[in-house]
Amino acid sequence: MTVINGYEQSDRNEKLDILNLPSLEARAKKIIPQGGFGYIVGGAEDDWTLQQNTKAFTHAQIVPKALSNIENPDLSTNVFGIDLKTPVMMAPAAAQGLSHSLGEKATAQGVAAVGALMSQSTYSSTSIADxxxxxxxxxxxxxLYMSKDWDFNNALLDEAMKAGVKGIILTVDATVDGYREQDIINNFQFPIPMANLERFAAGDGKGKGIGEIYAAAAQKISEDDVRRIAEYTKLPVIVKGIESPEDAMRAIGAGAAGIYVSNHGGRELNGGPAAFDTLSAIAKAVNHQVPIIFDSGVRRGSHVFKALASGADLVAFARPVLYGLALGGALGVQSVFEQIDHELEIVMQLAGTKDIEAVKHAPLTHFHYEN
Structure with a gap:
């Protein structure tokens, strides 16, 4: 255990015995301090949209396919010109030092071990370079959480380009902080500095709540900002926080190289739709012009399958990874990805889909069960 400013960080590094990813939450709650756990687990207001994110996967059902003459489904894929061993990626998640003393460094190692794609947040505990x-x-x-200060934005983008990142994810659905009641109950303030703020901004985030940190972020984001970032970096810009076909088309028109369908894990606009319920319509409008990333509520291999079959090219998640990080460090993160990949392999076999391209063309039926 490492203690920083009175906050106890896990130092574990061990493979995990996982029944399923939802079960990790209760295990992680026992070792992540209350304030940090509340920040990770909580959504906006009464968590209605957060809860619907996972429940919405029941609205589509996978059609079993027998006599398909396949075995050992192939999870590998290529998106944005990047060869990956799995279509499951790490969603950007802030302040991973709340889960583990090595923070994003351990997450990156665990993600790399399974051949997946890692994304890191502006508000990371460790620097872009590290x-x-x-x-x-x-x-x-x-x-990128875009700041009002373009010197700050450019400094982060310069650092990212220097580090050799393959793309920029521009988050556009968090111009203000959602009303996060867990943080209010715990009077939560970040106990650990945020490395990028520490290096490039006036303050390091330590001792502040997420609302105070968001106050320095841009409250106005437009198509011009997408163009500006794309022109400055010459990297693919993926616009994150899209929940309507209209916004997807506006982003593509502004030069977005990818659409990221997400409602921020239910942490921003409570009362909005489950992200999965918006995916098919967005994918239909995008019509393969650019790749689509999807997150929010993903907890099972069957969820990954349904998202891919509904138009996603990559499927991201974060909370279960952060729980695995706390419970087992880099090896715990690896265990989480191996579990969801294992479940996906089983579903692919039973649905008669030999590879990810076949999953994308797999039929789903739609029926809304009472939740």
């Missing part, structure tokens, strides 16, 4: 150096041969994206 996170990349932890897994130097593995692909990473950098997620």
């Amino acid at each position: 996170t990349q150096a932890a897994a130097p041969d593995a692909p990473q994206f950098f997620q």
Whole structure:
């Protein structure tokens, strides 16, 4: 255990015995301090949208396919010109030092071990360079919370380009902080500095709540900002936080190289739709012009399958990874990805889909069960 400013960080590094990913939450709650756990687990207001994110996967059902003459399904894929061993990626998630003393460095190592794509947040506990150096041969994206200060934005983008990231994820659905009641109950303030803020901003985030940190972020984001970032970096810009076909088309029109369908894991606009319920319509509008990343509520291999069959090219998640990080460090992260990949392999076999391209063309039936 490492203690920073009175906050107890896990130092574990061990493979995990996992029944399923939802079961990790209760295990992680026992070792992550209350404030940090509340920040990770909590959504906006009464968590209605957060809860619907996972329940919405029941709205589509996978059609079993027998006599398909396949075995050992292949999970490998290529997206944004990047060869990956799995279509499951790490979603950008802030302040991973709340889960483990090595923070994003351990996450990057665990993600690299399974051949997946890592993305790191502006509000990471470790710097862009240090996170990349932890897994130097593995692909990473950098997620930008755009600041009002373009000197700050450019400094982060310069650092990301220098580190060799493969793309920029621009988050556009968090111009203000959602009303996060867990943080209010715990009077939560970040006990650990945020490395990128420490290096490039006036403050390091320590001792502040997420609302105070968001106050320095841009409250106005437009198509011009997408163009500006794409022109400045010459990297693919993936616009994150899209939940309507109209916004997807606006982003593509502004030069987005990818669409990221997400409602921020239910942490921003409570009362909005489950992200999965918006995916098919967005994919239909995008019509393969650019790749689509999907997250929010993913907990099972069957969820990954349904998202891919509904139009996603990559499927991301974060909370279960952060629980695995706390419970087992880099090896725990690896265990989480191996579990969801194992479940996906089983579903692919039973659905008669030999590879990810076949999953994307797999039929789903749709029926809304009472939740």
